[in-house]
Amino acid sequence: xxADARAVSAAGRSTGRKSRPISITTPRKxxxxxxxxxxxxxYTLTPVAWLLINSTKTQNSLSSSFGLWFSGPFSFFHNIAAxxxxxxxxxxxWALNTVLYVVLGxxxxxxxxxxxxxxxxxxxxxxxxxxxxxxxxxxxxxGTALAVPAYLMFSxxxxxxxxxxxxxPSLISPIGLYLIWVYATEAIPSGLxxxxxxxxxxxxxxxxxxxxxxxxxxxxxxxxxxxxxxWNNYFLPLIMLSTPNWFPLxxxxxxxxxxxxxxxxxxxxxxxxxxxxxxxxxxxxxFLLLQRYWKAGIAAGSIKE
Amino acid sequence: MAASPGLxxxxxxxxxxxxxxxxxxxxxxxxxxxxxxxxxLVAPVxxxxxxxxxxxxxxxxxxxxxxxxxxxxxxxxxxxxxxxHVLLLLFVQVPIMMALSTMAALALDSSRLYVASIFRMxxxxxxxxxxxxxxLMWGFMYGSTFGLxxxxxxxxxxxxxxxxxxxxxxAALGNITTWEFVGFNMIILYSALQSVPKDRYEAAxxxxxxxxxxxxxxxxxxxxxxxVVALVFALIGSFQLFAEPNVLKSLAPNTIGSxxxxxxxxxxxxxxxxxxxxxxxxxxxxxxxxxxxxxxxxLGGMRRDDR
Numbered sequence: 001x002x003a004d005a006r007a008v009s010a011a012g013r014s015t016g017r018k019s020r021p022i023s024i025t026t027p028r029k030x031x032x033x034x035x036x037x038x039x040x041x042x043y044t045l046t047p048v049a050w051l052l053i054n055s056t057k058t059q060n061s062l063s064s065s066f067g068l069w070f071s072g073p074f075s076f077f078h079n080i081a082a083x084x085x086x087x088x089x090x091x092x093x094w095a096l097n098t099v100l101y102v103v104l105g106x107x108x109x110x111x112x113x114x115x116x117x118x119x120x121x122x123x124x125x126x127x128x129x130x131x132x133x134x135x136x137x138x139x140x141x142x143g144t145a146l147a148v149p150a151y152l153m154f155s156x157x158x159x160x161x162x163x164x165x166x167x168x169p170s171l172i173s174p175i176g177l178y179l180i181w182v183y184a185t186e187a188i189p190s191g192l193x194x195x196x197x198x199x200x201x202x203x204x205x206x207x208x209x210x211x212x213x214x215x216x217x218x219x220x221x222x223x224x225x226x227x228x229x230x231w232n233n234y235f236l237p238l239i240m241l242s243t244p245n246w247f248p249l250x251x252x253x254x255x256x257x258x259x260x261x262x263x264x265x266x267x268x269x270x271x272x273x274x275x276x277x278x279x280x281x282x283x284x285x286x287f288l289l290l291q292r293y294w295k296a297g298i299a300a301g302s303i304k305e
Numbered sequence: 306m307a308a309s310p311g312l313x314x315x316x317x318x319x320x321x322x323x324x325x326x327x328x329x330x331x332x333x334x335x336x337x338x339x340x341x342x343x344x345x346l347v348a349p350v351x352x353x354x355x356x357x358x359x360x361x362x363x364x365x366x367x368x369x370x371x372x373x374x375x376x377x378x379x380x381x382x383x384x385x386x387x388x389x390h391v392l393l394l395l396f397v398q399v400p401i402m403m404a405l406s407t408m409a410a411l412a413l414d415s416s417r418l419y420v421a422s423i424f425r426m427x428x429x430x431x432x433x434x435x436x437x438x439x440x441l442m443w444g445f446m447y448g449s450t451f452g453l454x455x456x457x458x459x460x461x462x463x464x465x466x467x468x469x470x471x472x473x474x475x476a477a478l479g480n481i482t483t484w485e486f487v488g489f490n491m492i493i494l495y496s497a498l499q500s501v502p503k504d505r506y507e508a509a510x511x512x513x514x515x516x517x518x519x520x521x522x523x524x525x526x527x528x529x530x531x532x533v534v535a536l537v538f539a540l541i542g543s544f545q546l547f548a549e550p551n552v553l554k555s556l557a558p559n560t561i562g563s564x565x566x567x568x569x570x571x572x573x574x575x576x577x578x579x580x581x582x583x584x585x586x587x588x589x590x591x592x593x594x595x596x597x598x599x600x601x602x603x604l605g606g607m608r609r610d611d612r
Contacts, residue, residue: 027415027416027417028417029417029418029419030415030417030418031419033412033415033417033418034418034419034420036412037409037412037413037418037424040405040409040424040428040487041423041424041427041428043484044427044428044430044431044484044487044488045427045430046446047439047442047443047446047484048430048434048442050442050445050446050453051442054445066456066460067446067452067453067456068453068456112337112338112341113338115334115335115337115338116334116335116337116338116339118334119331119332119333119334119335120331120335122331123330123331123334124328124331125328125329125330125331125332125335126328126329127332128331131335131339135342138342138346146345146346146349146350146353146588148353148571148572148575148584148585148588149349149350149352149353149356149585149588149589150345150349151575152349152352152353152356152575152581152585153348153349153352168341168344168345169345171341171345172338172341172342172345172346174342177338203330203333207334228432228433231435232434232435232436232437234435234436234437234547234548235547235548235568235572238551239572239576249435250435250437250438250548251437253437253438253441254437254441254551254552254555257441257444257552257555257556258555269445272441273441273445276438276441276442279435279438280433280434280435280438283433283434283435284430284433284434286433287429287430287432287433288426288430291426291429
């Protein structure tokens with residue numbers, strides 16, 4: 001009972017911080033502050049608005065109209081249909097590839113990080129200190145720094161130009177493991193696990209029925225981070241893949257944009273614009289819907305005092 | 306590279322020691338991660354270090370050349386220019402972005418904004434936009450055929466310069482990265498501000514502290530650690546810049562060369578020049594430079610902690 005209460009309060013502390021007490025710390029609203037921030041909001045949303053508006057234009061009216069207002073025939077749905085049918089429907093293929101990389105790479109990374117973070121938080125084992133030091137160090141290693149070396153190594157194994165060459169490197173998220181580790185340390189009382197062990201439950205069962213439930217908010221945060229990271233990945237697939245059949249959306253779109261100015265190339269800016277809009281829609285929606293999770297995750301990860 | 310510094314992140318407190326019976330159970334949970342970690346992170350680094358110490362010669366084939374590839378890089382003017390570009394972004398764009406993020410975080414935390422939640426959510430949206438799409442959107446807007454700059458010039462007879470001309474292309478690039486990450490950094494700093502116990506502000510108010518005194522004595526120290534984390538991310542992002550210039554290249558082929566940033570140089574050395582050994586040396590050199598920078602940032606951040 002006591003342990004349960006602590007677990008709940010630990011989870012509650014890091015998930016929701018919505019209400020603020022009304023006191024000296026809640027002053028009057030300021031119009032000036034709001035206006036200045038409004039400028040930043042305009043700066044942030046202008047490119048998105050531009051993308052939305054121009055996805056409704058035909059290739060011809062794109063070049064003959066003001067960028068931030070509608071013009072010509074409303075061809076939003078026509079553009080979407082054209083995006084999916086262009087080049088034998090390669091856009092759909094890229095979208096499905098992206099989903100494959102997100103599910104296998106991002107999902108796999110989240111599962112590995114969750115198991116590992118739980119292991120680090122609640123077990124002692126030989127070599128633990130070395131593992132902790134290496135993982136904390138690895139957070140600072142940028143993925144792009146390793147892309148060229150990883151390509152050279154993967155090509156030795158004949159893994160390049162296969163989906164595995166994109167999925168396998170995506171499976172490691174040191175920052176995700178770190179977040180779960182912090183979260184599991186806070187949210188799961190050791191006493192609760194000890195009690196389950198005394199009852200004779202196996203370690204796997206304890207993890208699945210107690211540990212995993214308590215770190216679920218942390219799990220969702222890491223899932224979001226890896227989802228965005230794999231969805232937005234560009235350098236790694238660009239290096240690893242050579243046939244358009246396996247491209248994700250990012251590499252495919254930049255290919256389309258490269259082909260437009262080339263000699264004899266058909267101008268398809270309207271498709272690049274509509275394709276870009278389609279490519280950002282899922283991540284933006286997921287982010288806005290699940291915002292309380294990423295807020296909690298960032299809070300857990302960056303503000304430890 | 307494996308021993309690179311972390312992000313000022315602390316080790317969570319140890320779990321209670323367990324009995325010997327369960328000594329190896331932890332490996333069961335951590336094993337899968339460590340196995341793939343070794344294969345995708347540690348092995349490529351070792352392989353790249355190995356490659357960087359060799360050179361493929363027309364006569365005599367693959368031969369050990371020691372640090373010769375690194376010495377070549379130190380004297381390579383193409384590498385210097387690429388490095389200069391990212392250093393300029395690091396020392397000009399990153400401070401501007403951090404200042405904007407800090408001001409936005411302070412404004413959000415001040416509780417003096419109307420519709421604060423709309424600001425908080427919207428400013429973070431670019432983080433969910435792929436860097437390729439960010440570069441495409443801004444590239445179109447910069448463009449002279451149907452970009453906003455061309456629109457403004459013809460509509461109100463302005464003579465705004467082409468943002469993709471060689472004098473401005475770095476600024477145009479810096480604007481894209483600022484747009485992508487200003488909200489992300491704002492959220493990191495804002496989370497740090499939100500962790501300040503409210504009674505500290507009440508105590509300051511009772512003592513008659515002014516708003517600026519509160520910012521200097523309470524809020525800035527509270528943000529320092531998060532600022533170091535954000536700066537390390539920005540440093541890594543600047544040194545490893547690739548996607549944005551590589552996408553913009555098709556719109557500005559005359560101003561963005563194939564070696565505009567160190568990563569683009571390494572990429573083109575490997576894939577257009579087949580100079581894998583030299584490319585590996587560039588990648589490792591950039592990794593070392595990034596590590597030194599991240600470590601220096603943390604030392605600077607920690608030194609102020611002692612005060």
